[in-house]
């Protein structure tokens with residue numbers, strides 16, 4: 001028997017303010033047609049002046065705890081994946097811990113940009129499997145809109161804000177793919193591509209958080225190749241075939257990247273959870289938000305196989321295979 005991290009609940013939070021492509025076309029020289037054709041994005045939610053990463057993370061965490069039907073006090077680990085913390089330090093996870101009324105356990109942030117949620121999930125899974133935590137909140141939360149140059153049409157059309165959370169608990173499993181829970185996680189990075197997707201400076205260089213800069217075509221090219229590799233790796237590690245996957249829940253960066261991975265897996269679009277049209281790219285929040293949508297509307301059911309994949313700045317990329 002081995003220890004497995006199992007999903008007990010999930011939830012999401014989106015800011016009320018919706019900004020459509022037509023709204024953006026009033027700010028920069030772009031069009032709904034251009035954005036939809038190149039990315040699949042139609043609208044994005046944007047945080048209001050009083051909506052912070054910690055507030056959104058807290059709302060998603062509360063929704064996930066309610067879905068799991070457990071009280072916050074049972075949580076002994078909080079990991080938040082974010083590129084947009086409330087403060088440069090301390091970790092946003094510490095603020096969420098306090099807002100949940102917790103005085104024990106441990107809480108910290110993980111930074112892997114758009115791959116952040118898969119990284120955070122892997123970290124929490126390892127703590128649970130080692131017996132160092134029993135109940136974990138894994139959150140992806142972003143106010144990415146605050147990193148954007150709203151005069152730069154190349155980047156400002158791509159991103160949105162929001163938060164999603166999973167509650168993980170512990171169960172004994174047999175150690176094979178019939179187990180419930182996280183079956184495996186696979187993380188990669190290649191820092192040679194550091195400059196391809198980054199902010200212009202940061203607290204340790206310019207003293208400011210800086211705006212997003214991106215070599216869009218290079219990001220696109222690498223994403224398609226790396227995601228195809230890592231989903232193969234996840235399937236091989238579990239002796240699984242693509243047809244055994246019930247749902248692909250990818251990071252929502254670009255509809256064309258998502259379609260590329262689905263094609264590689266020979267998966268019909270009905271088995272792919274996509275929220276890019278309404279949410280845009282919410283960085284580390286995109287996967288847990290998509291999970292929250294598909295669990296709430298009844299698509300993802302207990303016992304089904306769910307494949308997560310993500311790629312982001314660094315470059316970082318990764319995948320996780322879960323029996324829900």
Ligand code: ACO
Pocket residue numbers: 029030031034035038039114153154155157158197214215216217219220223252253254281311312313
């Ligand atoms: N509206 C209208 N025209 C635009 C816009 C816009 N919002 N943005 C760029 N253009 C113009 C460019 O200026 C260029 O004009 P030019 O030919 O006169 O020079 C033209 O459109 C083509 O620009 P490209 O950058 O070549 O467009 P491309 O087809 O590569 O699409 C895009 C750009 C959508 C960013 C694409 O490269 C892409 O999706 N890359 C992946 C990057 C990504 O998803 N990033 C998200 C963050 S990373 C992540 O989460 C994995």
